[in-house]
Amino acid sequence: MTKRKTEIAPMQDYGFFGPGSVTWKVWGSASSAVTGLQRAVVIEELDPGLIAAVDATGANYDRPRTRYDRTIRYFAMVAFADSRSVSKAADVLVKVHSKAIGTEPVSGSPYDANDPGSQLWILLTGWHSVLTAYEMYGGGRLTREEENRYWEECAIAAEFQTCDPADVPRTSEGVREYFEKMRPRLAVSEAARRMMDHLLNAKVVLPPTPPIARPLVGLMNRVLRAGCIATMPRWMRRLSGFDQPRFVDLLVRPILRFGYARIERDPRVKLAVLRRLAPSAVPVVAPYALGIPPQSDEVLTPAQARARYGYDKPADAHHTLRAKQRERVFGRHLAPSDEGLIESQAILGNLS
Template sequence: MDTAVADPQGGTTVDMPHEILTQWVRGRIDYGGMRRNYFRGTEFAAPVGDPGWFGPKSAVWHVHSHMEALIFGLQCAAYMERLDPSIFWMGMHHSRLVERDETGTATGRLDPAGAMARLGHSVAFFIGTAYGSTETAERLATTVRSMHHTIKGVRPDGLRYDADDPHWLRWNYATVVWGIATAHELYHPNPLRGKAIDRYYGEFVRIGHALGGTDLPATKADTAECLRSYLPRLAVTHGTAMATGPNVGLPQSVVDWAIRDTMPKWAKQLIQHSDPNILERTARRTAVWGVINGLHAAAGPAPEFQQAQARVKAGTTVSHTVPTYVPGSDPIRSRDEIEHSFA
């Protein structure tokens, strides 16, 4: 469950007809050219009648249709998952998010190109598994699993980490579904709530299983409890501390605050985040809502969502298909082999 952090580029959108504005936003932001670079090989328009892993009546189709809220939710997940020190060191040792010197040693600084690549792969995965054909979803899951199989190492304190560790997979899964679902509840104009959002949590388990996860929480309450149960394993690493801005500050810190605002109370306490009073909190959330939904209105519906809707317009063969992965069945490949195969 690869996650990412990145900010969209800014610019003016004055005096443009809506159609031109839509194309301009898609071309200007295009989420870093992610569709050109990271959606290659994904199929949304065919085969006709294939519902994919979720299908048109699913909660996942509704939640993931708001691309901007989904991206924000992935940022929330990325922030919270780094509370596990092993996640931090996996990133330092293996991720392209981190700038490296001429010897390949991580400097600890963010690599903008690497961050955009990570974002592109992440969004392609969560859009592709939601709306893609069954074959597309299977291929994307195989790619992520194969990459996870290569992420093994030793932290500076001597503890080993392994991205195939079921405890790590469960933590990573819970942070991702919590981040996306909470962002949806706060910032989607027509959010699912109560039993409806629990249906999203229950459906999302299919993605977790496709990536090798076991014993995964399937409701909002169970996910909250799963996250809390990891507290004895968590800590504020140097990287997390550096990514944590002040509660009150310049306008660019609003998104940083909004990310931390989505976390459970105990997680906020861990990083010494204090909620403002209800009036200020509402004002901040309203400002973030305006930004996220302003971008969504300008960009228009995701073309992948529209293609998937057309694919199943005449009906589906079944309500949804099911991931076929059997744990332990993947061949072992090097990272270079994986990147070459899926380039």
């Protein structure tokens, strides 16, 4: 066993999916952490309430690396971490989102990151984007049976957010219907377009690059940007204002398929790439990537985990804190407190 393997702690159990799940197959691809989640965070900004929440914090501009790192760590935890860790992360995420409330400046409507509709949008854009990237640049098309299993497993992941698992479509057709239903509610403000352009720039999440490597990083950035845009349907590109010729879509596909295939050949290379992009996710992904078995081969349901560890459903959690935040923001017109955000660092990674 290599020295690096001995430094990686095995998980307590297989969490909520485990070997043989479509979640492990799809989310374990290198295309997921790069193009998949880049696509997800870009598309998310089409929701007016969400962009208002994100723009108000300024975190994507002030600390894009840590924001991306924490996002990848959370999604990786849901897919690969043990049941106790995921349950704890889901609980603290409600506290983090309790801070993301306010008034959407265009419509004047209130927004709340813990709103079930907002959380369903985040969940489905994430899982759909990862699957889209996987099928286009990673392992290829899933079978119809695998697709249906994937969305059934997505409904399990929904139990770690405030949305209702019953609202998660269980087929690809249902997911397409969901996005069609959302189309009239989506919009692109100046803030959204600026944020989307910012998030399409992969360089913002990379550590400082030596001058000699900057031309190569610049080229990689252009390829990743084009690859992300190529995954988006035409109507979404037109709405966003980020389109490109069809020949660019066709050209970038074999380039990214080749690049991701090279990464997939060696788990050590995959972890090295992840360590550069999202170092806090490495301890979560490494046991899966290196085949290190957990202490127990249990696969739990979210209900079993809540009963075992004493957590509430996210939709029912921390109402006192959420009410206090609403009173601060809407009653006293103060900024929300950072207590959930500070607490989350031990679970989701540092803020700086």
